[in-house]
Amino acid sequence: MSEEKGKVFEIAILGRALWELHSLNNEGNVGNVVEPRSVKIIDPNTGKAVTTDGISGEMLKHIHAELMWLLDDKSHLCEACRTLHPERFNYVVSKNRNKFESPAYVIGEAVKTCDICDVHGFMVEKPTVSRKSTVEFGWALGIPEVYRDIHLHARHALGEKGKRQESEEGREGGTQMIYHRPTRTGRYAIVTVFQPWRIGLNEAKQDVYTYDGKRRKERYQLALKAYQLMFTRPEGAMTTTRLPHVVDFEGVIVYSTKPMPVPIISPLKDNYISEIEKIANALDSIQVVKFKGVADFVEKLRTLMSAEPYQMEFGGE
Amino acid sequence: MRWLKLVVHFPSFYSYRIPEYSSQYALALPLIAPSTIKLAIVSMAIRMSGKVSEGKRIFGYIRDAKVGIKPPKEIAINSVFVKRLKKKKDQSGFQQSFGVREYAHFSGDVEVYMGLPDDVPEEVKHYAKHIRYFGTSDSLAYVKRVEWVNEPPQRIVFPVGISEIPSGSYIYPVKDFSPKATFEQINPYSPKSPGKPYETKYYPLRLSKRPVEGSNWKVLFVS
Numbered sequence: 001m002s003e004e005k006g007k008v009f010e011i012a013i014l015g016r017a018l019w020e021l022h023s024l025n026n027e028g029n030v031g032n033v034v035e036p037r038s039v040k041i042i043d044p045n046t047g048k049a050v051t052t053d054g055i056s057g058e059m060l061k062h063i064h065a066e067l068m069w070l071l072d073d074k075s076h077l078c079e080a081c082r083t084l085h086p087e088r089f090n091y092v093v094s095k096n097r098n099k100f101e102s103p104a105y106v107i108g109e110a111v112k113t114c115d116i117c118d119v120h121g122f123m124v125e126k127p128t129v130s131r132k133s134t135v136e137f138g139w140a141l142g143i144p145e146v147y148r149d150i151h152l153h154a155r156h157a158l159g160e161k162g163k164r165q166e167s168e169e170g171r172e173g174g175t176q177m178i179y180h181r182p183t184r185t186g187r188y189a190i191v192t193v194f195q196p197w198r199i200g201l202n203e204a205k206q207d208v209y210t211y212d213g214k215r216r217k218e219r220y221q222l223a224l225k226a227y228q229l230m231f232t233r234p235e236g237a238m239t240t241t242r243l244p245h246v247v248d249f250e251g252v253i254v255y256s257t258k259p260m261p262v263p264i265i266s267p268l269k270d271n272y273i274s275e276i277e278k279i280a281n282a283l284d285s286i287q288v289v290k291f292k293g294v295a296d297f298v299e300k301l302r303t304l305m306s307a308e309p310y311q312m313e314f315g316g317e
Numbered sequence: 318m319r320w321l322k323l324v325v326h327f328p329s330f331y332s333y334r335i336p337e338y339s340s341q342y343a344l345a346l347p348l349i350a351p352s353t354i355k356l357a358i359v360s361m362a363i364r365m366s367g368k369v370s371e372g373k374r375i376f377g378y379i380r381d382a383k384v385g386i387k388p389p390k391e392i393a394i395n396s397v398f399v400k401r402l403k404k405k406k407d408q409s410g411f412q413q414s415f416g417v418r419e420y421a422h423f424s425g426d427v428e429v430y431m432g433l434p435d436d437v438p439e440e441v442k443h444y445a446k447h448i449r450y451f452g453t454s455d456s457l458a459y460v461k462r463v464e465w466v467n468e469p470p471q472r473i474v475f476p477v478g479i480s481e482i483p484s485g486s487y488i489y490p491v492k493d494f495s496p497k498a499t500f501e502q503i504n505p506y507s508p509k510s511p512g513k514p515y516e517t518k519y520y521p522l523r524l525s526k527r528p529v530e531g532s533n534w535k536v537l538f539v540s
Contacts, residue, residue, distance in 0.1 A: 056399075086402055259447075264326075264459045314366070
């Protein structure tokens, strides 16, 4: 693909990622066992209900937000996002309530001030207003089959080796505690959509972009860089001891150059790429770029960096 | 009356809480509610035109539309345990909390039928084609096809009043607009009090056999 100099309305990344021996998302603890996240899906290729592995969209969005924060020089972040505070702009508003009276002003200020609030959205309690995220993630779903294993570990109390074990095995406070942790290996169907056209748009006024071209483009590039990194090095749960082996990522980058929603067909389907290509051929302004492997994905996504985020021409009220 | 048919593909999970159910224990609606479909079209009208007045105009045409759903043959519903941070009451900071959220996965595309007056403008079809999600923004959706049809086919589930629910059906409460609902009542940025623009109806879902259930999932077989 040549360097893209045009305007980009929406981008979808649809693919199959092969992650080995990871534990990115878990259901929680049951006693001393960490339960892997299991979901029931209807396999579109066989029509049968199967149990597989899932990584929630919340987890993927969290990875993307954290990478954006890491890449940001912190001069364009609000007081909350500078420290990755989960409340985002609500924290700023709640500290200066008298200043923020109208929803339009809240969104305008948040979008003007903060890269993460603008791209990832936020909710404010008073005045009640929310900004919808411009990056969206569906659940990453294990393409049947995902291999899952539960491993047994033991924790020994310092200085207790050789002493008689008085307490019940597995009980906190004893000389040894056993616990079980999962790992998974498999291909995951990835669905994510990024809407560059909404960067800087104050949706409480609807037809007003809060700031001009240069900042919009910088935020657009920041979000794309975070996408490049998240499939190079996914960071989720248990990465201190179960950092995923990133083996492969293949699929399509679909983008539109005019106001047109990009087709998002589930990569659970074996023929998802040909279906997307058929849709793209039937519509104007949809481009489909295939990638094979993580390096190829990073390179192909880089070509969109030089494009401009689309700016809608509104007629006004 | 003519019918607008939408073929909707959900590439991942769909989740929309049953109205009035707790957000801590958010059971999901496996069928898209009439108000959700209508609001999605109004939202696209505002977004694409940049004019709130355009949303108001379109709302006038679709408020009373009859909505029916043709679900796919199988629907898997997952009940997922999630860890959350909850704001502390009257103090700064957060405390750890948890909740349950249900997600639906469909065996195929979902068909939506909207009965509209003959003079409905063509823009409704255009805006419907551009819908990207229903309800919550993580319920990503792609409208594969939009077309006008004369009649909805068989096997359509229409919302009904509580007295009209056929026996033997699984029921799901949903919201639709009341005949008196105004645009100002559904506009979240309006300073006026919203009042009660919605009325509750019920989707009666007929199943071909009993659902298969596990500890945190079930599969519905739609007849």
